[in-house]
Amino acid sequence: MNNKPLLLRPSGKDYLWGGRRLNDEFEKEIDLSPLAETWECSTHPEGPCYVVGGEYDGKELAAVLREHPEYLGERHKGETELPILIKFIDAKKDLSVQVHPTDDYAKEHENGQLGKTEMWYVLDASKDAKLIYGLGKNCTEEEVRTAIERGTLMNYLQQVPVKKDDLFFIKAGTIHAIGAGALVAEIQESSNLTYRLYDYDRVGKDGKKRELHVDKALEVANLSSSAEPRQPLRVLKYRKGVASELLTRCKYFEVYRMLVNTERRQTVHYHADEVAFRVLLCVNGCGTISFEGGNITFYKGDCIFVPADSEVLSIHGQVQFLDVRG
Structure with a gap:
């Protein structure tokens, strides 16, 4: 692959x-x-x-x-x-x-x-x-x-x-x-x-x-008065080494905030989507993404494109991503 x-x-x-x-x-x-x-x-x-x-x-x-x-x-x-x-x-x-x-x-x-x-x-x-x-x-x-x-x-x-x-x-x-x-x-x-x-x-x-x-x-332009935008209810879901919450879902994209902390765990496994690409935008922290045959070291501000049906990735570090799903 x-x-x-x-x-x-x-x-x-x-x-x-x-x-x-x-x-x-x-x-x-x-x-x-x-x-x-x-x-x-x-x-x-x-x-x-x-x-x-x-x-x-x-x-x-x-x-x-x-x-x-x-x-x-x-x-x-x-x-x-x-x-x-x-x-x-x-x-x-x-x-x-x-x-x-x-x-x-x-x-x-x-x-x-x-x-x-x-x-x-x-x-x-x-x-x-x-x-x-x-x-x-x-x-x-x-x-x-x-x-x-x-x-x-x-x-x-x-x-x-x-x-x-x-x-x-x-x-x-x-x-x-x-x-x-x-x-x-x-x-x-x-x-x-x-x-x-x-x-x-x-x-x-x-x-x-x-x-x-x-x-x-x-x-x-919509010239009707707009309701004041309210911050949506956001629920962090936890599993070992990672927490995530849905920010937005629409017909064009889904966006999650993902928090990774491998301080007490060697790696977190990231499963790509089988039917669509994903993008990881690092908004804080740093770390390493490992995969068969290589790895990527990333820092705050870096952006990583994950092809559809990608192999399972291993993430190590303390980092906050926006996980964007196409």
């Missing part, structure tokens, strides 16, 4: 709202300043990731999956690209107020691309960090247009405080923004379609205000 795990190296993005934490705390060693995002597990052409070590060293993950579509699993038979994209996001400043389209809208209006439903898991947040989640009251399209023109859109938006270990599910069509001071892991559909409604009149590197996409945004 050749379905061995693959350690990945990300692409980076230097959007103007980013900071330094992904280089300073996650040692990404990407020569961008600011470093706003790293696309950790991606076959999207605007931000590919690459395999580190082993027989595919230096290859784009996209190229490996074209050669071995079986790595995606039976659930994704006939596909050769990842249906999801996993990122780290360092918001030193507020992100733009934006909305993402549904699959149906993107397919019709954006040359067959995917829409974007996403999940955020908050890794860290400053004391006063907030995010924007939907509208505080029902609005008409005209009211929103007028508010954008007058610079008063913030009066209509629902702002929610965030803290470390919070999670938020952002359905396509929800007006949203990550606020300054949040460090986030994002799991989303493999799409880079973002329609900006408001960007605080900021100026990009070219000296011009960044483009807004008000017409498209209002075609896809």
